[in-house]
Amino acid sequence: MAEKFSFVVDGKSVAVEAEPAMPLLYALRSELGLTNPKFGCGKAQCGACTVHVDGAPMRSCVTPVSLIKGKRVTTLAGLGTAEKPHPLQQAYIDEGVPQCGFCLSGWLMTAAAFLRNNPKPTDAQIRQAMTGIKCRCGTHMAIMRAIKRAAQTLSA
Amino acid sequence: MNMNEISNIARRDFFKTTGALVISIALPGSIESALSQSPSGKPPLLPDELDSWIAILPNGNATAYFGKMDMGQGVDVAVQQIVAEELDLAFERVNVIMGDTALTCNQGGASGSTGLQMGGMALRNAAAEARRVLVERAAQKLGVAADQLRVENGVVMSGSQRITYSDLIGGQYFHHKLEWNKQYGNPLKVQGKATLKKPSEYKVVGKPFPQAVITEKVMGRQKFITDITVPGMVHARVVRPLNAGCALVAVDENSIKHIASARVVREQNFLAVVADKEWDAVRASEALKVKWSPQCNPFPPMATLHDYIRKASFTKKETPVNRGDVDEAFKTAAKTIVAEYEWPLQSHASMGPACAIADMNGDTPRLWTGSQKPHYGRSGCARITGIPLEKMRSTWVPGPGSYGRNEAGDCAADAALISKAIGKPVRLQYMRHDATAWDPKGPAGVYRGRAALDAAGNVAAYDFFAKGFTRQDVATTEADPKDTLAGQFTRFAPKGTLIFQIPAEAYTFENKRCGWETIPAMLERGSPLRTGHFRDPLGPETHFASESFIDEVAAAANADPVAFRLKYLTRERDVAVIKAAAQKANWKSNERGSRGKGNLMRGRGFAYTERNGTVVALVAEVEVERKTGRVWAKKFWCAHDCGQIINPGTILTVIEGNIVQAISRTLLEEVKFDQNQVLSVDWATYPILELADTPESIEIALIDRPEMSPQGAGEPSHRTVPAAIANAIFDATGIRMRKVPITPQRMREALARA
């Protein structure tokens, strides 16, 4: 049975009517038209659907919308603003990281939360923290550079 | 966002006076209105019309119509640079439109890294001709000889006299003919009477320019093919046979009755569900009860795949290189070296499963596709639906990176079939298993090297032989329904092209033979293991074997791998690239790796390859952990000569991407299957390289040859990687790993045997 779920996305209050088991990803993409989180696998294996829920990275493809009721969701589009991109976004732009760009939500949302808790990470910590996030185009080298660059900005 | 909004945005950007819109999804309306002052209307969209390539807008900015597209590697930026250069316009004043059948000529789509090598040349010639025509008009208007005029950022001048492109033609068509070689696709060539600029005159080409689209992507604003909607569309999912080769017997439509608006679409063995809401379509595809015909065991047990290939009869055989008398030379060899190498089936495993939107109804049936071949997708959809080609319009919208003929081509045909059947616009998105298990695969093969050394350690004979599945069970494009699953599941019989490959190198061995054989497909129709082009088709496969083997021969001859290669190479660019890589890595001929000693073993390996005029040499350094068998491809030094460099900024990240993806293919990737189905269905069953296993460093030396044309950089460095890694593993462990992927388990087993 469909129910109504209200929550906040990128600072705006929203409501969707859906089966409680429907993943948040479908609520964001198909019901609300917020398409920057992507469908990559639907199995919590790639990260392409990652958003923040009350500040913590979550794979929206396996998160039932019913669990989000009353919570604060942030997508990649809400991470920074055009005037003030998040330092990670700026670092991604400066390093020219993306090729196709389909993987970005996974890396940026996961790394943003990671850097908040680990402002001065070692290379090894960054590599470990990003376990399970995929990039098929192989932009890994540039990703490393960008995360390190952002860490410098953030801890400066 | 729906398509109307997209067209509005495009319209807005089209009229912007400054700033370039890098990716445009424009509708013809916007072009027509921008160029409305033209008295005699728009000439037909044919390659021999200058207006098919270049438009000068009312404000004097230019739009270039590129019939290939960028797959995230910045080809569009390079085209923008080329056009700006030849037109003498500022980079920012050129806008590139790509991949729309109503706006661009068919230049073959993204294909084999030909974006600049072939696609860019047409635009270069067209832009140069446009400038020539404009300067000639200016000469008439100003009463000055054309050769007395110079152009600066769209202003033609002589002394104090000046006239702008905007004054000369802004908003009007050229109505000017080009010479055209009457070909479409990759071979398309056009030419005017203009002389191209000399490299010494370049102001824009050869300089680094950022890809503006990167900001859009990073800020979460970029709309992908998965993100657009059209009014009235429904959502679809396909339902593939549970076991390969099985026919559809019965569908229980009641099994999805509980899902509002869900319904079945079926044509012969093609099966899909549609629903108004996307999640309902997903649920319906999972809930649908289907009866398929019994299992037919089309595949051999996976563990026997390479023996199966060895024993299979051949469908085609070629010996493209046969020099001297190889067999005779073997008879008197002082030493003979023989080795066999195996490469598995691999999946494109694109980051997102394919998506397409089709509306095969109304006056202008439309297709929106993320496939890299929108012009061919249009033909395929026209044929499978019976809609006349001329009526149909196909528009490319950026999708997840596709690296060749991935499942995006299948998705477009599926969507068209469903849309035609239900009379509505359809958005079809594949699920992960539809992509990993059902995309066309990179072919598996067995490669055998044989070499004869004389008493002095010289190569007396060299014999290389490759055998495997053709690289094209399905063609490189989806223009013919026989090459799509929708076609093969319905009424189109598959017909592949038999094509394989020998190594691309220039070793001057006196007696030299290189040949190949293809073998029959395991399952002819609708096979999840059908082969198709995947990133540098047969490049990593072939050169893993050939460059590993050269290393084995060098070792047998007690020669340094670099010196050994140089001894048999004479072409200046080959020699230069090898020396550059060796120098960059500080390669020392007398230095050896761990050679099997210790727990953390280190080693270095070398490889050199060519691809369509681009030469690459690579040094890899690996660490092999004895206990776990983990191979870390830790450092790379790459020397890269792709002729003229257009944008040195993007080239570096493109090469890095090539290397990283190739590491993944070498160390991890193998499509698993049993006798009836593909078992690699997601990232857990088809893992790719994680950040944790990313190299510590990749250093690149670019060799620029401004006097040459650009030779393509999108793929050549990919094929050099597997052998460089395998050769480094030998230096580290003393073991030759001749089977890809070199997984920790295989490495552990090999170390235990050693």
Ligand code: FES
């Ligand atoms: S789509 Fe959610 S992790 Fe892959």
Ligand code: FES
């Ligand atoms: S940039 Fe294409 S998947 Fe990461």
